[in-house]
Amino acid sequence: MANKALPLIQSRVSLAPMAGITDYVLRSLVRKYSKNCLLTTEMISSEYLAQTLNGRSGTEILKRDENHSPISYQISGHKPHLMKQAAEFLSAYADMIDINMGCPVKKVVGGQDGAALMRNPELAADLVRAVKDGTDKPVSVKFRLGYTADEMNYVEFGQQMQEAGAEFITIHGRTRSQMYSGNADWAKIKALKKNVDIPVFANGDITSIDDAIKCLELSKADGVAIGRGAIGDPTLIGRIEHYLHTGEKLPIPPLEDRIEMLKWHLEEEIKLRGENVAIKFMRKFYPYYLSGFENAKVLRSKLVLEEDYNKIIKLLTTAISYSN
Numbered sequence: 001m002a003n004k005a006l007p008l009i010q011s012r013v014s015l016a017p018m019a020g021i022t023d024y025v026l027r028s029l030v031r032k033y034s035k036n037c038l039l040t041t042e043m044i045s046s047e048y049l050a051q052t053l054n055g056r057s058g059t060e061i062l063k064r065d066e067n068h069s070p071i072s073y074q075i076s077g078h079k080p081h082l083m084k085q086a087a088e089f090l091s092a093y094a095d096m097i098d099i100n101m102g103c104p105v106k107k108v109v110g111g112q113d114g115a116a117l118m119r120n121p122e123l124a125a126d127l128v129r130a131v132k133d134g135t136d137k138p139v140s141v142k143f144r145l146g147y148t149a150d151e152m153n154y155v156e157f158g159q160q161m162q163e164a165g166a167e168f169i170t171i172h173g174r175t176r177s178q179m180y181s182g183n184a185d186w187a188k189i190k191a192l193k194k195n196v197d198i199p200v201f202a203n204g205d206i207t208s209i210d211d212a213i214k215c216l217e218l219s220k221a222d223g224v225a226i227g228r229g230a231i232g233d234p235t236l237i238g239r240i241e242h243y244l245h246t247g248e249k250l251p252i253p254p255l256e257d258r259i260e261m262l263k264w265h266l267e268e269e270i271k272l273r274g275e276n277v278a279i280k281f282m283r284k285f286y287p288y289y290l291s292g293f294e295n296a297k298v299l300r301s302k303l304v305l306e307e308d309y310n311k312i313i314k315l316l317t318t319a320i321s322y323s324n
Contacts, residue, residue: 005138005167008070008095009199012223012244013212013237014038015230016170016203017074017098017142019105020284024063025268029261030230031067033238039071040225043100045113046077046086060272062093072096072140076103078112078123080130087134096168097135099127101143101161104176115176118147121160128164140168142203142225145188148177158192158200166198170225173204189219201225209249212240232288234261255293259316262289266312279307290319 015022015030017040027039044061064071073094075086087097101124103114110116117124124141131139141161146152158169171192173184184204193200202221206212207229215224229236239250253261265285269278283304290296290303299319306312 003138003167003198005096005140005199008072008138009038009168009201009223011036011038011241012216013240014072014170014201014223014225015040015237016225016227017041017043017100018227018231019043019103021231023272024060025265025272026230026234027068027071028065028268029234029265030237031065033235034241035067036070037237037241038096039068040098041071041073043074043076043103044086044090046075046079046082049075049086049089050082062090063272064093070095072098074098074100074142075131076100076108076113078117078127080126083127084130084134087131087137087139091135091137094135094137096138096140097131098140098142098170099124099131099166101141102172102176104144104179109176115144115147118143118153118157118176119151121153121157124157125160125164128161128166132165138167139165140170141166142170142172144172144174144176145185146175148175151175152188154188155191155195158196162196162198168199168201169196170201170203171221173202173219186215186218189221193220193222199223203227207236209236209240209243212243228288231285232258232262232291256320258289259319262286263313263316265289266309270309275309276307279309279312 014037019042022042073090077083090097100114101117108114145154171189173186173189186202189202199222201223202215202219203225206215206224206226212224226237235253243249266282269282286300286303290300303315
């Protein structure tokens with residue numbers, strides 16, 4: 001059977017899903033600089049879809065534009081019937097359905113979702129089959145090396161997910177117990193790639209073109225999924241793509257350009273969420289956009305306390321003076 005995911009992953013770079021980060025606005029911003037990368041939504045709970053949406057569309061988490069394709073909608077859960085329903089509902093929006101089997105957060109694994117599924121591969125395989133029953137779109141899975149350092153079952157787990165029908169894998173090079181500490185072990189991913197027949201993208205700690213080069217070399221993966229590296233530098237995915245096509249390393253955008261991206265990000269979030277909510281929402285992004293120059297900390301400390309839009313724009317407009 002042909003792999004339906006292949007037409008969607010012609011790019012060797014994807015945007016990794018991040019809760020509270022990879023929303024409609026950030027996805028739109030990344031797409032400005034990469035026409036071909038696979039975008040991925042924030043994790044969407046199948047329980048939430050069943051209980052809250054009840055078949056209604058238009059919620060912020062589902063929002064997309066025509067040019068967002070190819071885009072994967074990521075779902076989480078541990079009940080096959082709800083995962084099937086979620087896949088059915090999201091098929092109207094998604095080019096691919098991704099199943100989260102890697103989230104390490106306590107409240108997620110405590111509910112038997114996310115990385116907890118790596119301790120229950122039989123249920124994980126049932127979820128893949130249920131999602132495939134609910135959609136005619138390609139189905140992918142995202143998981144980690146294992147739950148703990150003593151439970152690194154990622155090779156066998158990946159094989160089981162492929163056997164259940166998964167057509168694409170993204171793997172984060174840490175265990176659940178590591179959370180986001182230490183370093184992602186890209187070299188271990190090579191064993192998974194060697195033992196499955198579907199595309200594998202490596203994820204974790206890829207924050208530059210050089211990181212992507214080293215990760216691909218060590219992992220032998222088909223591509224890389226960029227998470228935190230894209231926060232504050234939405235050009236990174238496009239720049240990695242450009243390097244992989246041409247061998248040319250485009251420079252990191254200068255501070256002036258990053259400030260303009262940040263302003264656009266803020267303004268679009270205001271359109272989406274309303275001014276008060278958006279201003280608070282954006283505070284988490286300031287350390288990523290505004291770093292690497294003298295007095296950056298001073299500027300950020302003012303911005304996180306500011307609630308007036310015009311004063312924020314004024315601070316950003318005069319930000320260059322902080323770097324001198």
